[in-house]
Amino acid sequence: MLTQLFFGYCALMIIMSGILAISLRNPVHCVLMVLVMFLHMAGLYLTLNAEFLAAVQIIVYAGAVLVLYLFVLFLVSLRDEIRLNPFVGNVWIGRGIAIGLALALITVLPSFIPGERGDWPLAAVREVTHTKAMGLELYTTYLLAFEIAGLILLVAVIGGLVLARREQGQPPDHEGDEVVPPAHRQLDNNEEVRR
Amino acid sequence: MIPLSWYMALATILFCIGVCGFLTRRNVIVMLLSIELMLNGVNINLVAMSYFLESMRGQVFTFFIITVAAAEAAIGLGIAIALYRSRRTVHVDNLNQLKG
Numbered sequence: 001m002l003t004q005l006f007f008g009y010c011a012l013m014i015i016m017s018g019i020l021a022i023s024l025r026n027p028v029h030c031v032l033m034v035l036v037m038f039l040h041m042a043g044l045y046l047t048l049n050a051e052f053l054a055a056v057q058i059i060v061y062a063g064a065v066l067v068l069y070l071f072v073l074f075l076v077s078l079r080d081e082i083r084l085n086p087f088v089g090n091v092w093i094g095r096g097i098a099i100g101l102a103l104a105l106i107t108v109l110p111s112f113i114p115g116e117r118g119d120w121p122l123a124a125v126r127e128v129t130h131t132k133a134m135g136l137e138l139y140t141t142y143l144l145a146f147e148i149a150g151l152i153l154l155v156a157v158i159g160g161l162v163l164a165r166r167e168q169g170q171p172p173d174h175e176g177d178e179v180v181p182p183a184h185r186q187l188d189n190n191e192e193v194r195r
Numbered sequence: 196m197i198p199l200s201w202y203m204a205l206a207t208i209l210f211c212i213g214v215c216g217f218l219t220r221r222n223v224i225v226m227l228l229s230i231e232l233m234l235n236g237v238n239i240n241l242v243a244m245s246y247f248l249e250s251m252r253g254q255v256f257t258f259f260i261i262t263v264a265a266a267e268a269a270i271g272l273g274i275a276i277a278l279y280r281s282r283r284t285v286h287v288d289n290l291n292q293l294k295g
Contacts, residue, residue, distance in 0.1 A: 003197060007201065011205045015209070018232055021225075022215060022229055030228055031228065034228050049246060052254075053242060064265065065265055068268055069228065072272040075276060075279075091219045094218030094219040095215055097214070098211045102208060112200075114199075117248055117249045118251065122246075134251060137251040145255075156270055160270060160273040163270065
């Protein structure tokens with residue numbers, strides 16, 4: 001009973017903060033709403049006996065990814081935020097697509113047939129603790145995938161650095177922020193001539 | 196005891212909230228946040244399945260999804276900063292340079 005109440009509370013908060021996150025005007029408020037949602041998802045993971053994932057959810061998502069979002073929001077001034085054309089012209093068409101997708105998926109749900117059971121019943125996980133059980137799987141069965149995940153993170157770090165680096169042809173953000181050496185200036189002139 | 200279908204319904208609703216945000220919002224950063232919402236909907240599904248099918252597979256996949264989401268956030272926000280740098284003075288209404 002208590003578990004169901006907790007699930008209901010978490011589900012309600014997740015849905016409410018999710019809706020608020022996509023409908024609030026100020027992007028900082030959106031990020032904060034997503035933070036609330038992540039915290040309640042960590043609570044949901046606790047009801048599923050996934051303590052390690054709950055901790056990772058808070059540390060990595062709420063602690064690192066959302067802070068990255070907040071930093072970028074403060075770098076990109078809110079007055080002239082970057083805007084794109086929406087994929088669908090009318091807002092209500094987008095909402096209709098989303099609601100239709102939700103209805104279709106929920107009607108399909110009862111025909112779900114569970115597969116065969118794995119070899120980690122609840123008692124076994126409780127015996128060796130969740131972190132150790134997950135580490136055992138991660139470092140034996142999924143070792144190659146784990147290495148590839150590390151490689152993806154490395155590529156993301158390098159890609160982020162390259163993308164966010166200031167191009168040499170552009171003036172610095174503030175006057176006197178950095179002094180461009182003469183050699184680079186020569187390079188810039190050449191580039192502009194080429195253009 | 197909470198049935199599996201509750202978790203799957205919640206995951207579906209969360210995914211569709213993400214779809215709605217991605218389709219309707221115009222701010223690049225909020226669109227990236229909507230992608231995070233969608234990934235989290237999938238994560239709920241995977242962890243719930245992994246619990247009810249007594250397997251670790253879904254949780255390992257959730258771990259990898261979190262990795263990919265972090266990488267995607269880094270790259271996407273890098274692109275956002277680069278766009279902002281190159282088009283700073285103009286109030287950008289359509290970034291359609293890649294359309295050719």
